[in-house]
Amino acid sequence: MLYDIAVIGAGPAGSTAAKSCAVRGLKTLCLDRRAFPRPKTCGGGITTAALNTIGFPLPGQMVLSQICNLQSFFQDKSVRISHPRAFMVIADRSVFDNFLMERAIEAGVEFRQRENVTGLTRENNHLVIRTQTGSYQARAIIGADGVHSTTAKLAGIPGRHQKCALCLSVEVPANPGKVEKESIKIFYDLLPQGYGWIFPKGDRLSVGLGCFKSSYGNLRKGLQTLAARTRLDLPDTVRGHYIPYGGQTRECVADGIILAGDAAGFTDPFTGEGIRFAIISGMLAGETLWNCSRHGLPPNKKNLAGYVNKCQQAFLRDLRYSYMLSKTFFAFPSVMHRFLFDRSEIYSSLLNILEGRYSYSRLTREVMVELPKYCLRWPKPHISKTGQIQE
Numbered sequence: 001m002l003y004d005i006a007v008i009g010a011g012p013a014g015s016t017a018a019k020s021c022a023v024r025g026l027k028t029l030c031l032d033r034r035a036f037p038r039p040k041t042c043g044g045g046i047t048t049a050a051l052n053t054i055g056f057p058l059p060g061q062m063v064l065s066q067i068c069n070l071q072s073f074f075q076d077k078s079v080r081i082s083h084p085r086a087f088m089v090i091a092d093r094s095v096f097d098n099f100l101m102e103r104a105i106e107a108g109v110e111f112r113q114r115e116n117v118t119g120l121t122r123e124n125n126h127l128v129i130r131t132q133t134g135s136y137q138a139r140a141i142i143g144a145d146g147v148h149s150t151t152a153k154l155a156g157i158p159g160r161h162q163k164c165a166l167c168l169s170v171e172v173p174a175n176p177g178k179v180e181k182e183s184i185k186i187f188y189d190l191l192p193q194g195y196g197w198i199f200p201k202g203d204r205l206s207v208g209l210g211c212f213k214s215s216y217g218n219l220r221k222g223l224q225t226l227a228a229r230t231r232l233d234l235p236d237t238v239r240g241h242y243i244p245y246g247g248q249t250r251e252c253v254a255d256g257i258i259l260a261g262d263a264a265g266f267t268d269p270f271t272g273e274g275i276r277f278a279i280i281s282g283m284l285a286g287e288t289l290w291n292c293s294r295h296g297l298p299p300n301k302k303n304l305a306g307y308v309n310k311c312q313q314a315f316l317r318d319l320r321y322s323y324m325l326s327k328t329f330f331a332f333p334s335v336m337h338r339f340l341f342d343r344s345e346i347y348s349s350l351l352n353i354l355e356g357r358y359s360y361s362r363l364t365r366e367v368m369v370e371l372p373k374y375c376l377r378w379p380k381p382h383i384s385k386t387g388q389i390q391e
């Protein structure tokens, strides 16, 4: 059978892309190598902006916590920002991803589980996908198979793994009565070029640490520091996971093929948020292939270029500002933390970004205007060449 679209991977990018094709009447297949619901290592933070893109509410029992407070720590300083509304909910990713996939199946997607894609060839005007158990034919493919995307590798799309943050993440039982269910904690002083987090996840805590490449070697020590500081009993062996960050120039289309979500490298370099951009890019991938189909255009690289432009407009341009901001933030940690902790009204704009009501470009402009004023304030602090403030 020849499918119009085959989606490889059934995470948030894949299920959304597949649904977006099926609701438009395209014959859509979705393949995943795992049996669903499958485990997925993740903080489980689904921002309000991400929730708004899904277009339907999550069932109440799926929401483990509603987050309204952010507590941040840097050396002897800390700041707590209370937001008037929840800017994020926490969910179990295996349950959340399964729920999205069920909505896609309802829309008409044919879902095949335990199908590990291993090969891809072009024949006449369609593609042949080989899995460990069989083969499928489709006019076009959406590669939504995550950070280690097999689709990108098989299609010869370059740029994989070039820009990735590395994370250590673990779930531990929460100490009942000691957990603030509505607060997340962020630690900026555990290692250079990265941060640690504690998210409440029902009766458990998601504890993790992520950093840019230059700090990969400091991750384990950073996790030990976090364990010591919070008196949490963390396991000795914790697996690392890559997060590919956006705001970079990367290829994400080839003839007949579009990459979406982590496969395309679409996460926020500042926060690590990826679910929102997986969902948006999945929708845009489906929309782009639908436009080719209804205008009778072949889904070649030229006709798919519109997808990249749509992603640029929807979020990629803003993620460039996020990248610039995070690089500045980690290059001058003392100055930036003092500034953002003292001027918490500016720092709280980050929560508006997570709600989708503010942008990194506006936040960057605000920082560029206010930071020099802050540094020149009276009494004037002395800023050393390494960016340390000495009063």
Ligand SMILES: Cc1cc2nc3c(=O)[nH]c(=O)nc-3n(C[C@H](O)[C@H](O)[C@H](O)COP(=O)(O)OP(=O)(O)OC[C@H]3O[C@@H](n4cnc5c(N)ncnc54)[C@H](O)[C@@H]3O)c2cc1C
Pocket (backbone or CB within 6 Å): 008, 009, 010, 011, 012, 013, 014, 031, 032, 033, 034, 038, 040, 041, 042, 043, 044, 045, 046, 047, 115, 116, 117, 118, 144, 145, 146, 147, 149, 150, 167, 168, 169, 208, 241, 242, 243, 260, 261, 262, 263, 267, 272, 273, 274, 275, 276, 278
């Ligand atoms: C430790 C950690 C914490 C995070 N916390 C958050 C958070 O709190 N909030 C947030 O927004 N983001 C978070 N992220 C990022 C987020 O998890 C990703 O951005 C998001 O999962 C991307 O979705 P996706 O659909 O692109 O890929 P995935 O969710 O990775 O889905 C890819 C799917 O493809 C399938 N697949 C892979 N290879 C094949 C193959 N060869 N054949 C068939 N199927 C295949 C996999 O089984 C998988 O189901 C975190 C990431 C990490 C590593």
